[in-house]
Amino acid sequence: MQVTETLKDGLKRGYTITVSAAELDAKVQEKLVEAQPDIEMKGFRKGKVPMAMLKKQFGPRLLGEAMQDAIDGAMKQHFDASGDRPALQPEVKMVGGETWAEGQDVVVEMTYEALPEIPDFDAAQITLERLVVKAEDAAVDEALKNLASTAQAFEDRKKGSKSKEGDQVVIDFKGSVDGELFEGGSAEDYPLVLGSGSFIPGFEDQLVGAKAGDEVAVKVTFPESYGAKHLAGKDAVFACTVKAVKAPKDAEIDDELAKRYGASDLAALKGQIAERLEAEYKGASRAVMKRALLDQLDALVKFDLPPSLVEAEAAQIAHQLWHEENPEVHDHNHGSIEPTDEHKTLAERRVRLGLVLAEVGRKAEVTVTDAEMTQAVLAAARQYPGQERAFFEFVQKNAQMQQQLRAPIFEDKVVDHIVAQAKVSDKEVSKDDLQKAVEKLDEI
Structure with a gap:
């Protein structure tokens, strides 16, 4: 040979x-x-x-x-x-x-x-700033108010009051198509919040202004895309009896509200909210610091890039951005999309940083554990309620999908490895300052 x-x-x-x-x-x-x-x-x-x-x-x-x-x-x-x-x-x-x-x-x-030789760099030369935000009382109080509004109750309006959008009407209804009642089209004592959009378009609008005791014939047309094919596109009439009209009322911010959310009392709920807010702040702060790290690596480590990788990445970026600008197009029958110079520049950055992080991870023997992969699959499966088992089987048989789930875990672990060697200083800032820093990430 x-x-x-x-x-x-x-x-x-x-x-x-x-x-x-x-x-x-x-x-x-x-x-x-x-x-x-x-x-x-x-x-x-x-x-x-x-x-x-x-x-x-x-x-x-x-x-x-x-x-x-x-x-x-x-x-x-x-x-x-x-x-x-x-x-x-x-x-x-x-x-x-x-x-x-x-x-x-x-x-x-x-x-x-061939993949290029990736030059070594001294991670200790990298200086990073970690933005630290404390959960202030005002932020906790705002979160409590939001909880109270989502936990709102409804109380009867004065007798004879007309319903308004946002009110709850308690109704009996019977739906018919061409004079014939259809299965699943009837209910009693149904609590419907007007403006919630929980019923087909046009239904709730016709109950605005109704009073307790009113009989209302609600006329609607089922959408062409309606799930029940025998009703799709059909005209229907719902004979509704309004039994009560109730006004929304935010829940009181007290120990009872706390118990509804699994806390022993209001103080404990505030503590939980503060912890959740600070966890969110830490996640946002990490994203800002990660971008700063990648910017420094992009400037610090230079080497020739494989043209095929850059071309493939630029084509993928151009294709993705085109679909974001044309969300109504769901297939790929749109002809070729020529990458711009801007796409190619971004592709070069992504390829360079991808190779750098891969090399650092290889030398540091960074691995993704089975437990970490299982957690990633579980998180992804939650996006498909009722189809979790099918999703698990799909991932098991699809190496490309496994790599898509593994890649971000590997990248984050490599970033943590570099950050641990870098010079990192904490800087306490306000929530608004952190928000501005996060918004800047989308501008780059």
């Missing part, structure tokens, strides 16, 4: 791999000898089939396997010896593939872009 270099230009590499006919024949013979003890053939005892007959029957198939094994082995041997790591899957072409015949040498051309 012979490997000859044909191209070395920057990160571009080219090699010719030659596997002699004799080597191939030897590998086929080796496979036949290995398989012979288990082969049965009519007229022969198990393991006693002559080698010549085995080669005639199984030789062509084993020749293909031997050819692939030889090429794979040569590639592995080359990468082990050279230390090259291809940026993408190497392109492999067989020379004279259509005209090749058994008994000839196999010649393969292999081309790829």
Whole structure:
């Protein structure tokens, strides 16, 4: 077997791999000898089939396997010896593939872009600022008011009062299409908050201004996209009896409210809210510090980038941004999207930082544990209520999805590894200052 270099230009590499006919024949013979003890053939005892007959029957198939094994082995041997790591899957072409015949040498051309050598850097040179925000009483009180509003109750309005948007009306209703009642279209003592949008469009609007005791015929049209196909697009009438009109009332901020949210008393609930707010602040602060770290790494570590990786990343960025600007398009039948210079610049930054973080993680032996992956899958599965089991099975069978879940965990662990060696100082700021810093992240 012979490997000859044909191209070395920057990160571009080219090699010719030659596997002699004799080597191939030897590998086929080796496979036949290995398989012979288990082969049965009519007229022969198990393991006693002559080698010549085995080669005639199984030789062509084993020749293909031997050819692939030889090429794979040569590639592995080359990468082990050279230390090259291809940026993408190497392109492999067989020379004279259509005209090749058994008994000839196999010649393969292999081309790829090598990953560059990533220069070392001193993490101790990096200086970072960690923004620290305390949960102030005003923020806790604001969160309490929001809880009270979401835990609102309803109390009867004065007799004869007309309902307003935001009120709750208690109704009995019976729905019919073409004069026929339909299944699931009737209910009694149903509490409906007007303006909540919980019923089909137009239903709640027609109950605004109704009083307790009123009979209202609500006329609506089911949307074409309605889940029940036998009702989609149909006109319907709901005969409604308004039994009560109730005004919203925010819950009192007291121990009873605290107990509704699982706390022993109001003081304990305030403590829980303060902890939650500070956890949110820490998450936002970390995002700001991470951006500062990546900015410094981008300026500190310079090296040649594999053009194929940059081109692929720029194309992905252009495609993603195009869909964000055209949210009504859900498929990919929109023609090619040419990346701009801005897309390419962003792609270069992403590729550079991705390679730097990957190299730091490799040298530091950073790994993603099974427990961390399980937590990531559980978090992702919550986005598909009722389909969690199917999502788990999908992830188990899909290596690309596993990598999508693993990548951000790995990146965060590498960032933490670098931050632990950097010079980090804490700076106490207000919630508004932190918010402004977070908003700036979207401007870059």
